[in-house]
Amino acid sequence: MNPNELRASIPALEEVVYLNTGASAPLPRPVAEAVQSCVTEQGYRAPTEEGMYTYAFEVYDEARRAAAGLLGADESEVALTQSTTDGINRIACASEWEAGDVIVTTDVEHSAGELPWRRLADLHGVEVRIVETDRGRLDPDDVADVVDEDVRLVSLSATEWAYGCRLPVEAVTELAHDVGARVLVDAVQAVGARPVDVESWGADFVAAAGHKWLLGPWGAGFLYVREGAEDWLTPRQIGYRSVEDANTADYEYKPGAQRLEVATTNPAPYAGLVEAIERAQADGVDVRMERIAALTGYLKSRIPDEKLLSPPSFHSGLVTVEVDDPEGTVECLDEQGVKVRVIPSIDCVRVSVHAFNTRADLDRFVEGAGLTA
Template sequence: MTPEELRAETPGFEETIYLNTGASGPSPRRVVEAATDFLAHQEYDAPREEGMYAAADRAYAEAREAVAGLLGSPEESIALTQSTTDGINRIASAIDWEPGDVVVRTDLEHSAGILPWQRLADLHDLEVRVLETRSGRIDPDAYAEAVSDARLVCFSALTWTHGTRLPVRELVEIAHDAGARVLVDAVQMPGQTAMDVTEWGADAVAAAGHKWLLGPWGAGFLQVSEEFLAELEPRSVGYRSVAEPDADTYEFHPGARRLEIGTTNPAPYVGLREAIGTMDSIGYDAIESRIADLTDRLKQGLGEERLLSPREYESGLVTFAVDEPEATVERLENEGVRVRSLPTGAVRASVHAVNTAADIDALLEAL
């Protein structure tokens, strides 16, 4: 498959200059059809064939396998969630917090990496330490000082505010040397770049498929290391969490599945698996090359004075300054161009491989 072919079967790109996949990406027909076809099978055919729970269990298992391939991680390390926020909360709630524990996050985090720690601070004697950054970058010395006595560190692999790629492996090593665990929000990466989370060495990675993968809402995932998993004590439990659901006493599943709970709609996970396969069929070399070319075109058109993201390619997220961000986004929307404003007082365009040079030129002309 080519990016042009994928665009042609994605209705969300037909009548709109859609440059907001960093928030949510419209799904192609094949993804929606995979999900809806499965739903029809489960509700119409499975009751008289393999059974509805058996059909759902197969969908969950196939989704975990696809996510493991996407992340370059063992299947046993994968848990299915509903979103990145859901995944971060499942980790946060499974840690046995003690008075005085320190959580470090950066000032670049999305609400998914902010609200769970604020809530924990309200419930426990917990310190949430916010590391200040500059232009989407972390100063290694300031970071090392901030995490020196931390229990957990949470940061984004690719910043949603600037589109910068953080040196995940280096940051993980610094935190581990200090005795801290590391939870990485990687939601901006799947679908726009190849991944191998085992190279990062993080204790947990949370993401979802509704952005650059162009998957459906409701299909998130967690990757958790074996060592960290052994320390976690899930507060919630259901038949998908345990090794033998019908036993008199329960024992958590040996893999990351212990962080799953009970009955959830399997259709989004079928769509997620299809979305992962679709991006694989294009190839991440082709995807990244196209995104790099398109973002270069946009950055050249914007000019250095407005550009807040790095001039050199790091991702498809391009943030730039305007006088009135919210009014600008509304005006662009009225002209058929979809971008978004940021809490930092800027505007962000998300450039995917399914976009075209004409999309970029339309944005620049509208600006």
Template sequence: MEPRDLRETMPALESSVYCNWGAGGPSPRRVVEAAESALEYHEYEAPAAEGMYPAAVDVYDDARAAVADLLGCAPSEIALTQSTTDGINRVAGALEWTEDDVVVRTDLEHSAGVLPWQRLEREAGVDVRVLETEAGRLALDDVKAVAAEATLICVSSVTWTHGTRLPIGEIVDIAHDEDALVLVDAVQSPGQGPVDVREWGADFVVAAGHKWLLGPFGAGFLFVRDGVERDLVPAAIGYRSVADEDDGDYRYAAGAQRFEIGTASPAPHAGLTEAIDVLEDVGIDAIQRRVEALTDRLKDGLTDDRLLSPRSYESGLITIDVAEPEQEVDRLADRGIVVRSLPKPDAIRASIHAYNTSEDVDAVLEAL
């Protein structure tokens, strides 16, 4: 399947020049239909067949297998969540924090990678340190300077502010040499390029399907490296967290599933499974090549003083300097072009996916 063929099945693109995939990716019809079908089966047929709970469990199992294949890991290392923020909070709630612990993050993290640590700082006295960056770049020497004292380092694989790729593998090596854990916010990665969590080596990777993967809201996932979970006790527990219960006692489920909790609609993760099937039909290499070609086209039309993202390709996120970002977003919206403003840097961001066209890019440049 060609990207243009899939574009024709995405109703949201019929009425707009959509360049905001880094915030939310409109789903093609087959993804929405898969979610609807799962919900209809769960509510109409499963009650009188295998039962509603077993039917939901089948969907959960399929989703874990699909995500594991996407990330290059085992299904036992995947927990299903609602979102990236949800995944980060589940990790943050599973460690025993004291005033002696240190969390390190960058100044480029989304609120999902900021607020959980601020809460720990306020409630448990955890020392939260922020690594300063420049133009979306993180100096490895700065990581080395804090790694020895760090309990956990939280970084993004692709920065939402500049579209830069951080050197995750090198950051993980530095952290692990000092016995620090690493959590990666990878929500901007799956769907626009290959992701191999084994290559990264991180302890935790969180993401969700509603951006570049074109899945529905509510379909998040959490990778927990095999063995890391054994010393962790999640803050919340439910029947999906445990392997069995006996006379009031319980035993946690093996692997990452201890981070799951209880009943949830199967629809979002059925949609995510279909979205990953769509990705495979189009081909991740073909998607990445097209994203690169289209972002190069956009960057070629921007002067160096306006382009705040790297000139060379790193991702489909392009940050553009404008005088009044929020007003510019509104002005472009009046012309049917969807982008977003950023709080830092004070700019607008266009997100270009493989399902955009050269005409979309030219419309953005003309409007700017």
């Protein structure tokens, strides 16, 4: 990977110091061009040749293959979604729930991994058990204390969004499976930032999207459903992409994850997703991670220990910092052309460090925020 070439491919970096990839990434030119090319191909050329639907389905297929390769999954285990939240909701809404069922989650989940369970509690009387963390650090023993035979689902992030901690997915999955529960992982802060292997995780469902660390466009999400785990799901939505043959009197859902797809969606974001994944794999996701680790290490070395809320050791490119006035600090940095964000749930500033960033970018943040080591 050539960090300078990656940086040069992102026009927004000519204008600002961008340290907010954990929210949404600036697009590289080749990814934007892939989106634009798809629109013109489908709208201009495909109507005169194979047809617009045929072209779109080719893009969908390519996107599933790319996402499967990224995750270490089979193509049949991947459904295309619009976002991580969309993917999580598809699992929540396709499962049978009764009063007394239990869902276990953590206190540092994004609203994507928290609101669907609150809604199930309101609708069906499901109990939601929340495991407390120590500033994002999750002890599997604390999960074990609340996981019993009433638990049907455990939901957690691979990398939680508030402090940037990696959560022990493998250990939690083993605990859940021991009592017959399923596991859903929000992986949007992991894909593209570090290698992900869903087989080693053992989770039943993994939801993610391309618009953060993969440097992809909005509107292109993907959902992993482990082979056989689809039997746990009864989809509430149906369309021609969900079934084997929409033209028969008796419909039959597709056997794998694709039963959770419904109907016509814009193929252009998925064309951008394919380009983003291919670029990440060409760079080497592990190589990108090594650079992110080196840069976050440098940033943490410049932040006073009492101000650093994220772990001193490397977990992710998310670095959370305590400041006196988070909103004011973000506004002040914005005026200086430095983009970061507030995490309102813990009233702090979060910096997202990607492989395209530089030490000079991080110096701009430290100096603009008034931090000294």
